[in-house]
Amino acid sequence: MLLVSGCIAQYPQTIFEPHSDYADDLWGLLQKILIPAAIVFVLVEGALVYALIKFRQRPEHGRPQQVHGHTVLEIGWTIAPAVVLAFIAVPTVETIFKTQAPAPESALHVHVIGHQFWWEFQYPDLGVTTANEVWVPVNQTVNLQETSADVIHSFWIPAMGGKRDVVPNHVNNIWFTPSGTGTFLGQCSEFCGASHANMRARLMSVSPEDFQKWVQDQKTPVGQPPDNAPDTVKHGATLVAPCAGCHTIEGNPLNGNQKVGPNLSHVGSRTTFAAGVFELNKDNLHHWVQNAPSMKPGIKMPAFPNINDADADAIADYLLSLK
Ligand code: CUA
Numbered sequence: 583m584l585l586v587s588g589c590i591a592q593y594p595q596t597i598f599e600p601h602s603d604y605a606d607d608l609w610g611l612l613q614k615i616l617i618p619a620a621i622v623f624v625l626v627e628g629a630l631v632y633a634l635i636k637f638r639q640r641p642e643h644g645r646p647q648q649v650h651g652h653t654v655l656e657i658g659w660t661i662a663p664a665v666v667l668a669f670i671a672v673p674t675v676e677t678i679f680k681t682q683a684p685a686p687e688s689a690l691h692v693h694v695i696g697h698q699f700w701w702e703f704q705y706p707d708l709g710v711t712t713a714n715e716v717w718v719p720v721n722q723t724v725n726l727q728e729t730s731a732d733v734i735h736s737f738w739i740p741a742m743g744g745k746r747d748v749v750p751n752h753v754n755n756i757w758f759t760p761s762g763t764g765t766f767l768g769q770c771s772e773f774c775g776a777s778h779a780n781m782r783a784r785l786m787s788v789s790p791e792d793f794q795k796w797v798q799d800q801k802t803p804v805g806q807p808p809d810n811a812p813d814t815v816k817h818g819a820t821l822v823a824p825c826a827g828c829h830t831i832e833g834n835p836l837n838g839n840q841k842v843g844p845n846l847s848h849v850g851s852r853t854t855f856a857a858g859v860f861e862l863n864k865d866n867l868h869h870w871v872q873n874a875p876s877m878k879p880g881i882k883m884p885a886f887p888n889i890n891d892a893d894a895d896a897i898a899d900y901l902l903s904l905k
Contacts, residue, residue, distance in 0.1 A: 594767040597740045601766060601787070604681055604743030604758035611677045615670050622666060681744070685725035685757035692716060694728040696735030696748035696770070699777035699881060700844055700857040710800040711830070713844030714857045715784045718760055719793035725757040733775065739768035739785045747772060760787040767858075776880025782858030800848050804904055805833025811903065818900025821893050824886055825871075831904070843883060850904040856881075867898035 593599075600609045637646075694716075695702040703716045718724045728737055730750040737756070738745030746756040760766075770781035788796065807815045819834060826834065828842035849855065852862055856878050860866040869876075871894050874883040889897070 595740045595769070599741060600743075601741040601762045601764070602743055602758040602760050604756075605741055606761075607677050607681060608743055611673055614673050618666070618669060685755060686723055689723040689725035689757055690718065692718070692724060692726050694726045694737055694748065696728070696730040696732075696737065696774070698732050698775050699770070699781040699878070701737070701770075701781070701783050702731075702844065705797075708797050708801070710797055711845045712800065712848065712852075714782070714854065715786060715852050717786045717788060717793060717796050719790045720760050720763050720787045722790070723757055723759045725755060728754045728756065734772050735770045735774045735781065736772035737768070737783065738771045739766050739783065741766040742768075742785060745771050760785070763787050763789060765853075769858075777857075777878050780857060780859045780878050782854075784854070784858055796851075799851060799905065803833030803847065805831045805837060805847060806835070807900070807903060812899065814896045814899045815903045818896035818898070818903075821889075821897050822900065824889070825897070828883070846901065846904065848904055850902045862902070864895065864898045864902060867901055868894045871897050 597605070597609070597612075600606045691706055693702075693704040693706060695704070701714050701716075702711065703713065704711045726737065726746075728746055728748045729752060730748045732750065734750070735748040736745050737748050742758050742760065743756070746754050748754065764787055766785045766787065768783045768785065770778055770783075772778075774781065805819070807819050820836075822831060822834060823836050825831065825846065826836040826838050826840065828840050829844065829846045830839050830841060831837045832847040844855075849862070854860060855862050855867070856870065856874070859878060860870070868891070871886060872889050873885040873887070874881055875885055
């Protein structure tokens with residue numbers, strides 16, 4: 583079974599396929615240490631197994647020779663591990679200083695705010711706020727400034743590099759330059775409550791043109807359906823008063839700029855919702871608006887048993903229209 587598990591073709595959260603400078607540095611460091619560590623392991627365990635067999639107790643042997651210390655051996659087995667540790671320390675400290683240095687001035691700034699149980703992403707220089715799916719242009723250094731609205735979380739997109747704790751009342755930085763386009767998965771890696779395991783994130787690394795288009799789309803309020811929108815969408819727009827008590831929906835007349843839950847102004851442009859747990863589609867949204875706690879334990883969003891099926895469909899249609 584253990585061997586067969588190695589045949590799985592897809593590891594979306596592997597650390598062995600780095601896609602940024604930071605992840606490359608970590609992968610390089612790991613190889614530098616892993617290979618000598620493997621050699622040391624084989625030598626030490628080999629000597630141990632050899633000694634166990636060669637010098638095992640046999641009936642014809644009496645009491646073994648009694649010794650009291652061996653200065654040369656003792657100095658030897660103190661110095662040898664010190665040399666090994668020095669081999670590990672030099673590249674490790676080098677990598678720590680490199681990756682913990684301040685981000686370059688030209689970096690794209692993104693504020694990451696951890697919530698129970700979702701991620702908020704703000705682009706202060708672009709005037710964009712989104713949730714759970716963070717878009718970045720490929721080959722552009724991005725500096726994530728991370729803090730938490732409640733408990734300690736940890737933000738980790740393995741393809742982009744190491745994880746970083748997301749702590750209330752404190753800002754931690756992490757910066758990297760994505761070196762390939764694609765969607766890279768990650769998740770909260772610090773236990774933060776009942777839905778810790780349901781606190782996922784996606785990093786969409788796209789071409790600069792696609793990024794600019796995304797930014798323009800995100801900055802254009804679409805909360806008020808156009809006249810030619812389907813009736814169900816228009817109807818849905820009038821039903822979101824319970825949503826607007828916690829969420830921002832720019833452009834909708836009911837919007838009160840509430841920030842308890844994820845910003846929904848462009849929720850229809852995302853591929854997933856509920857922090858990457860559910861595919862964004864009508865069926866899932868329908869159930870979600872009626873009974874979110876049954877789909878994601880421990881979340882702050884209450885159930886709305888009074889929203890009937892037709893209204894839940896209309897709200898789902900409206901949310902999906904918010905591209
Ligand atoms: Cu957030 Cu674990």
